[in-house]
Amino acid sequence: MSKQKLNFAFIGCGGNARGHGRSVSGVEDVEIIALADPSESSLEAFKENVGLDDSIPTYADHVEMLSAAKPDAVVISSPHGLHFQHIMDALDAGCHVHTEKPMVCTVDHAKQVMTKVEDTGLHLMIGYQRHLSSTYQYCRNVVQSGELGRVNFVAAHQSQNWYRNQQGKWRQDPFLGGGGQLNDSGSHLIDILLWVLEASPDTVFAMIDNLDIEVDVLTAMSIKFDTGALCNISIVGHAYGGVREAFSIWLEEGALHLREGKLLRQEQSGNPEPVDESEMPASGNKDVAFIQLIRGERTENPIGVENGLRVIQLTEAAWQSAELGRAVKVDLS
Template sequence: MSSKLRLGVIGAGLKAAEYAQSWAAMPEITFVALADVTEASRQRLVDIVTATGAPAPRCFTDYREMLSACRDEMDAIYISTPHAFHAEQATAVAEAGLDIFLEKPMVTTVAEAETLIAAQKKSGVLIVTAFQGGLSPLVLDTCKRAEAGEFGELIAIAGTIWESWASNYAGHWKQQPAISGGGFMFDTGAHMMNTVCMLANSDFDRVSAYMNNRGTAVDIVTAVSARLKNGALATLTAAGEGPPGCASHLTFFYSKAIVRIDAWGGWREISLEGKPGTREEAEILGNPMKNFLAIRAGLLENSGSVEMGLRFARLWDAIKQSAASDGQSVFIDAA
């Protein structure tokens, strides 16, 4: 096996180009091939790679052709395509026996999650979903301390996330339901849902939700009231229309502590035993490939596992189902 990670890319859009600026300069990475339907996107990524003095990766318009032609030359694939394509592409990569670094959210439905999990179990490949919060040191530390019982019993969760998303992405694929898989709650709001799923350390039991599209084709505002299987209660609000900006506040109420944290893991405040907490800050990950390499080497636990992706998908399916029935409570069978 090569000492470098031989990387392939499916989806050479803006996020892949952003990451490639740092990945191409990493001595641990070599870009082997990339696939994208748009010539300009392919060329942009090639230019970023070759600017470091590295050879140009092979280019394909169809990811299946890339897998067929370059399968034995690659170790892992980074997938950065519109949400609705993740399941098909990741399943194909898993069946090809290659590790996967997958942009969030993992998939769009429970059925897709179960199909991907089956492919992953059969092939034994590593799959990591690239949530910044899921890879954040502050979030991971909070998870460990909560699981160790330091904070006591989880009582309730209150989460909010907001962004001027409706105007920021007007006309973008993120507001096209056929390929986006949802609107603001499933895009930016996915960071809130994933971090809540991680820190709650429990599947959801019942969910009631409302959505407002605000005149668009996808949800812009979502309100959720839920009960978790561990007995905790939760409220989640996502507001995708408003003044410029993007932020989140998640509050976890425990019997011994109150933990406030950012969905991306950028800051945290812990009030323990009634004593006020101080704000800790951490840089939101700009290069999650380092975490992927550490997970692949067995140095870090995989916090972006397919099992966590399934928990997320169960919550998202229940939110959609409840909102479609005007807030009717939906029971989640996580057996």
């Protein structure tokens, strides 16, 4: 049986978008029909990298593209501060939306997007791919099943050579980046913490250092959840090498430790042991999952607008705490 034909367009054609482009173009009966980016070199690099014909229409203005091409769905991979307008324009044009993280950069914008999604009935998915990772799915299942008891403490760490690598680029621009490292790669860590625990943050205390730039580079954050669980998050944007992550959950009857993609499980009476891949759920591709969602082959949105709202609610509270120099309540209204 043939699949529903879907026409895709891209808003933002930089390096990140090209990975999406290769995934999307590899799905049966999905065609990329238009590209929008103010940079001609980015448009040309996208076409070459994804293997698209030179005849594909390209636009400097995304609104013009949406009107002329009339795609079924768009992938948004533009600077963070532009996400809100790009999302709203795409939804107004009747398009399903797959936006890169963070969804938006303010709680007010997140609530407006949520209302628009509800009003239009269209799908919006966010590029927090850890929801589809076998290791994090396993951690969520263990926590939610209660098989190791309640969560007592979580420690999460992320480091990256962000400060040096992004000098002079849009990610360190206060508007275009929508914040610093905390709202960039760090938002992945906040998102997966909230998703695995499925608990509401009650109070946060954060200390932040911008070093000599306008946005945050280093963040030390402590959180208390409504379940009583405590958490420490470290976002280190002034490090060496690529992205490094560590994630540990201590529960009443054991612990889970994720180190560089390797998952260890510790029972109360034993040592940490590797979790065999056969015991984990299958991993998924976020672009494929988005297409399945549109086609009705997936009934539940794995990374919906509510996830984007929760991330920015906690992020804004952390920024507020650092500015005030004290713990603050997280506004979840």
